[in-house]
Amino acid sequence: MAEARTLLEMASVGRDFDVSRPWLDRVISRLPRQQLVAVDDFSLEVRAGETVALVGESGCGKSTVARLAVGLHAPSRGSVRFEGVDLRDESAVRAASVRQRLQMIFQDPQASLNPRWRVADIVAEPLRVHGLTASRRETRARVEALLSQVGLSATDAGKFPHEFSGGQRQRISIARALSSSPAFIVCDEPTSALDVSVRAQVLNLMGDLQASLGLAYLFISHNLAVVEHVAHRVGVMYLGRLVESGPTAEVLAHPAHPYTRMLLAAVPDLEVKERAAPAVTGEIPSPIDRPSGCGFHPRCPLAHARCREEIPLARPAGAGRSVACHAVYV
Amino acid sequence: MTQTPLLEVQRLQVEFATRRGALVAIDDVSFSIAPGEILGMVGESGAGKSVTGAAVLGLLQPPARISGGRICLEGNRIDNLPPPAWQRLRGRHIAAIFQDPLTALDPLFTVGQQLTETMLAHLPMTRQQARDRAVELLTEVGIPAPERRVDQYPHQLSGGLRQRVVIALALCADPRLIIADEPTTALDVSTQAQIVALLRRLARERGTAVMLITHDMGVIADTADRVAVLYAGRLVEIGPVREVVHAPRHPYTTGLMGAIPRLGARRARLTQIDGAMPGLDSIPAGCAFHPRCPRRFDPCGQDRPPEAGAMDPHSVSCWLHAGSSDG
Numbered sequence: 327m328a329e330a331r332t333l334l335e336m337a338s339v340g341r342d343f344d345v346s347r348p349w350l351d352r353v354i355s356r357l358p359r360q361q362l363v364a365v366d367d368f369s370l371e372v373r374a375g376e377t378v379a380l381v382g383e384s385g386c387g388k389s390t391v392a393r394l395a396v397g398l399h400a401p402s403r404g405s406v407r408f409e410g411v412d413l414r415d416e417s418a419v420r421a422a423s424v425r426q427r428l429q430m431i432f433q434d435p436q437a438s439l440n441p442r443w444r445v446a447d448i449v450a451e452p453l454r455v456h457g458l459t460a461s462r463r464e465t466r467a468r469v470e471a472l473l474s475q476v477g478l479s480a481t482d483a484g485k486f487p488h489e490f491s492g493g494q495r496q497r498i499s500i501a502r503a504l505s506s507s508p509a510f511i512v513c514d515e516p517t518s519a520l521d522v523s524v525r526a527q528v529l530n531l532m533g534d535l536q537a538s539l540g541l542a543y544l545f546i547s548h549n550l551a552v553v554e555h556v557a558h559r560v561g562v563m564y565l566g567r568l569v570e571s572g573p574t575a576e577v578l579a580h581p582a583h584p585y586t587r588m589l590l591a592a593v594p595d596l597e598v599k600e601r602a603a604p605a606v607t608g609e610i611p612s613p614i615d616r617p618s619g620c621g622f623h624p625r626c627p628l629a630h631a632r633c634r635e636e637i638p639l640a641r642p643a644g645a646g647r648s649v650a651c652h653a654v655y656v
Numbered sequence: 657m658t659q660t661p662l663l664e665v666q667r668l669q670v671e672f673a674t675r676r677g678a679l680v681a682i683d684d685v686s687f688s689i690a691p692g693e694i695l696g697m698v699g700e701s702g703a704g705k706s707v708t709g710a711a712v713l714g715l716l717q718p719p720a721r722i723s724g725g726r727i728c729l730e731g732n733r734i735d736n737l738p739p740p741a742w743q744r745l746r747g748r749h750i751a752a753i754f755q756d757p758l759t760a761l762d763p764l765f766t767v768g769q770q771l772t773e774t775m776l777a778h779l780p781m782t783r784q785q786a787r788d789r790a791v792e793l794l795t796e797v798g799i800p801a802p803e804r805r806v807d808q809y810p811h812q813l814s815g816g817l818r819q820r821v822v823i824a825l826a827l828c829a830d831p832r833l834i835i836a837d838e839p840t841t842a843l844d845v846s847t848q849a850q851i852v853a854l855l856r857r858l859a860r861e862r863g864t865a866v867m868l869i870t871h872d873m874g875v876i877a878d879t880a881d882r883v884a885v886l887y888a889g890r891l892v893e894i895g896p897v898r899e900v901v902h903a904p905r906h907p908y909t910t911g912l913m914g915a916i917p918r919l920g921a922r923r924a925r926l927t928q929i930d931g932a933m934p935g936l937d938s939i940p941a942g943c944a945f946h947p948r949c950p951r952r953f954d955p956c957g958q959d960r961p962p963e964a965g966a967m968d969p970h971s972v973s974c975w976l977h978a979g980s981s982d983g
Contacts, residue, residue, distance in 0.1 A: 383844035491932045492701075521700035521871065521933075526915035526926035533925070548845065551874075555917035555926065578919065592849035594874030596901055596918050609814050609847055 333409060333510045333542050334372040334395055340403035341365045341390055345614060362614050364390040365566045368404070369640070374509060377536065377543040379557035379574065381550055381589070383610055387566040388546045392514040395544055396430050408510070426456050429503035433515035435495035439487040445498055446483035449473065452506040472501040476531060493524030500531065504539075512544045517552065529556060550593050554578050559646070562586045565613055565621035568640060572647030582649045584626045620652065628653035661688035662730060662865045663712065663833055667963070669724035670707055670716065670889075672936070679936040681707050681720065685891045686965040687884050689833065692863040694856070696880030696897065698873055698912075700933055704889040705869045709835045711735070712867065713752055714742040729833065748778045751826035755838040757818035760825075761810040767794070767821050768806035771828060778829040793824040798854060816847035823854065830862070837869045852879050873916055877901050884965070885909050888933055888944040891963065895970030905972040908945045943975065951976060 346352060346359040365387040372378045380388045393399040394406055397413040406413045411422045419425065429452075432438040439448055449469045452458070459465040470480040476497040487495055496516060503511050516532070517525040533556065535541055547553050553560055554574055561571040562585065570583040581587045608625040611617055620638050623629040632652045640650040670682035682704045689695045699705050710716050712727055714737065727735040729749060737745065746752075754760050762770060771790035775781055781789070787806070794802035797820040810818055819839065826834050836855065840848040856879055859866050868880055876883050877897060884894040885906065893906040904910045914927025931948045934940060940947055946956035955961075955975045964973040 383846060493932060522873070522912055523700065523915045523929040524932060526928040527930070529917075530925055530928055550845075551917040551919050554919055554922055575922070588846060590919070592846045593919060594848070594852065594872065594878040596874055596877045596913070596916060607850075609816050610844070 330373040330375055332371050332373050334370070334544065335407040335410075336368060336370045336391075336395065336404070337407075338404035339365060339368045339391075339394055339401045339406060341387075341394060341399055342402045360614065363566055363616070364613060365394065366403075367639075368566070368568055370561060370568070370571075372510065372542050372544055374542055375536070375540045376558045377545055377556050379545040379547060379553040379560045380563055381547055381553050381560060382563035383548060383589075385565075385610055385613055386563040387613070388548075388563050389514055390566075391563070392430070392512050392544065392546045395512050396428055398430075423456070426452070426458070426506040427509045428512070429506065429508040429510070430512045430514065431496070431499050431503050431516045434519050435492065435499050436487070436519075439495060439498060441487055443486075444483065445473070445478075445485055445487070448487070448498060449483075449501045449505055452502065456506055458506060468505065469501075472505055475504065475535070476501045477527075491524070492520050493527055496520060496528050497531065500528075500535070504535070508541070510542045510544070512546075514546045515548070516545075518547070518549070525552075532556070550578065550590065562589065565610065565616055567621065567637075567650065569622065569651065570647070570649050571640075572643070572645065576645055576647060582643060582647070582654050583622075583651050584628050584653065585622050588625070620650075626653070660690075660731070662691045662693075663689040663867070664728040665708075665712065665725070666728075667725035668708070668711060668722065668727065668735075670704075670711055670720055671723040673719040673721070676937070678723070680723075680939075681889050681936055682711065683889045684725070684963050685886070685889075686725075686963060687891065687894055689865045689867060691832070691865055692859055693882065694859050694866040694868055694880045696876035696883040697867060697869045697886065698871060698876055698883060699886035700871060702888075702933060702935070703886040705871075705886055706837055707889075708886070709752075709837050709867065709869050712833075713746060713750060713835055715746075715752075744778075747774060747831070748829045749831050750833045750835065751829070751831040753819075753822050753826050753834060753836040753839045755841050757815065757822045757842070758810065760822050761818060763810055766807050766809055767813070770821075771806075771825060774825055774828040790824075793827055794821070796827070797821075797824045798850070799824075815843055816850060819843060819847075819851055820854070823851075823858075827858070827862075827864075831864065833865045833867065834858075835867045835869070838871070839868070840875060841870065841872070848875070855879060873901070873912065885912070888939050889936065890944055891965050891973060892945065893970075893972045893974075894965050899970050905970070905977055906945075906974045907949045907951050907976070911950075943973075 341364050343362045343364055345362045347357055382388050394401055400414055408424050408428055411418045411424050446469050449472055450465050453465055459468055469483055473482055478497055517528050545556055557574045560574040560577050561568050564585050570586050581590055617624050619635045620633040623633040638650045638652045640648040643649045666686050668682055668685045671678040672681055697705050711722055722735050726733055768790050772786035775786040791802045791806055799805050799820050840851050858864055880897045883897045883900045885892050887908050893909045904913050911927055911929040929948050942957045942959055943961050946952045961973045961975045961978055964971045
């Protein structure tokens with residue numbers, strides 16, 4: 327896996343959002359402009375054929391990273407490159423057909439499928455936009471092939487999204503994402519809205535497609551067990567920063583960062599354990615009003631003076647891992 | 657489980673009237689909860705978990721109605737009470753915690769006002785006593801600086817704190833039973849762990865029984881003493897949580913457990929149950945699960961298996977186990 331070529335490269339990416347009050351409010355109440363730093367100093371590589379997962383709780387910036395990775399948000403700092411092409415360089419993006427190679431699946435298939443379009447039109451849209459098929463007959467054949475690839479039948483092409491269950495709708499989203507033959511799919515919580523048995527179907531399908539098509543996934547999730555199941559590598563985010571990353575099995579079996587440890591301790595587990603009180607305290611601070619130094623220090627059992635003052639940088643910790651923490655040495 | 661049950665639900669049936677006849681949302685569901693016990697109720701969307709909770713709370717609204725069976729609280733039948741009697745019961749003896757704490761709290765009143773109003777409605781107390789008790793309750797549910805928080809509005813609290821306030825509200829009149837409908841679903845994992853620990857502590861220390869409705873098997877495994885599994889409005893399996901999680905007997909429960917990825921036990925593929933749960937208007941004859949069941953045989957498509965939840969502590973509604981229900 328280490329030899330595979332790099333598809334996505336995010337280098338020290340940051341993204342701010344302006345959350346200031348309206349101009350007149352600011353003038354009257356003498357308020358300053360306010361910036362929300364959603365993602366800061368974020369670096370990540372995704373190589374062909376692998377699944378990289380990002381985990382974290384709400385507000386940690388994982389969905390912003392997903393949108394940065396496909397170019398839906400432009401970075402405020404740093405660069406996002408796909409196969410060497412900077413996503414901000416429109417002409418280079420067009421010349422290299424980057425948009426076809428890069429697709430996205432969203433959390434809520436109800437909201438991401440147009441309710442007034444038939445499935446055939448939804449799945450064919452990328453084909454039409456990129457002009458990938460020569461004739462209507464070819465488009466229809468391709469749509470039917472895609473539907474059977476995701477476990478739907480060719481007769482489903484004439485139906486509308488509301489005629490399907492949640493899991494089937496997510497299959498339609500996957501078929502649409504696959505239609506332009508991408509190398510890389512960003513999946514933002516693709517199974518969070520699904521029931522357990524249906525979630526297993528979709529996860530298995532995504533695994534099968536990766537094996538047969540050599541797809542790479544950036545998989546955004548808040549569910550550590552799902553991440554362990556699907557991902558080769560994992561990054562843990564807290565308040566817009568990557569606090570720990572590395573091979574999934576390593577990171578989850580031997581978490582180094584105190585936040586990763588806390589998150590793992592908090593996961594309800596099917597192993598009915600002896601009921602120890604969880605070592606979890608406090609809640610995530612608002613990214614508008616983030617603590618000084620390390621964002622985790624107010625909740626961290628190991629925090630010391632340096633953590634309050636200086637933001638820890640990611641340090642390599644062996645075996646492809648890295649940890650951003652002043653308190654632990656790996 | 658030899659204690660007299662606090663809540664006893666016998667052969668409960670709930671129907672929704674529609675233009676094309678009645679749809680049976682809950683079909684012959686029986687279970688009981690002992691004081692201080694946490695009964696988990698799991699199932700996928702539409703399995704009837706929340707409808708069961710609403711029936712026990714007397715909150716079913718037309719077109720839904722209880723069409724059969726009985727619900728008894730401490731031996732007294734409650735399912736046929738008139739609305740005024742329900743109002744005295746609800747909040748006083750049975751309390752509810754819902755999924756979204758923001759909609760359960762009134763944004764225009766402070767936390768303290770909401771707590772004291774609830775107490776004054778149910779208990780003979782002065783306003784000052786109620787306020788003191790409000791601060792005590794906030795302390796009990798683990799809210800830091802309760803003297804300050806009691807005068808704040810819901811929007812000033814984080815999601816986890818809001819859910820703690822909702823729990824404090826449920827505890828106001830010291831109820832015997834709490835129906836918690838997806839209490840942690842809107843929360844993050846680290847907050848969820850704290851709320852789950854809180855529910856467990858309250859059940860143990862106060863002897864409050866909890867009916868915990870959730871789709872998250874992990875939360876059940878962490879919290880509940882017993883678990884009931886619902887499928888298409890029917891109780892398919894009920895038993896001690898450890899047995900149901902580790903040695904499920906119903907093929908649906910087995911499939912459900914295999915479909916959940918577990919930390920530290922990575923498998924190449926998850927077990928998948930093909931198809932989806934049928935809608936209420938298309939529940940198949942015989943066992944509702946038989947079209948998806950990998951182990952179906954002759955009787956499954958024709959006759960309904962005997963109901964779970966009778967005498968046996970771990971019982972299953974399945975023809976595979978119909979002859980040997982003595983485990």
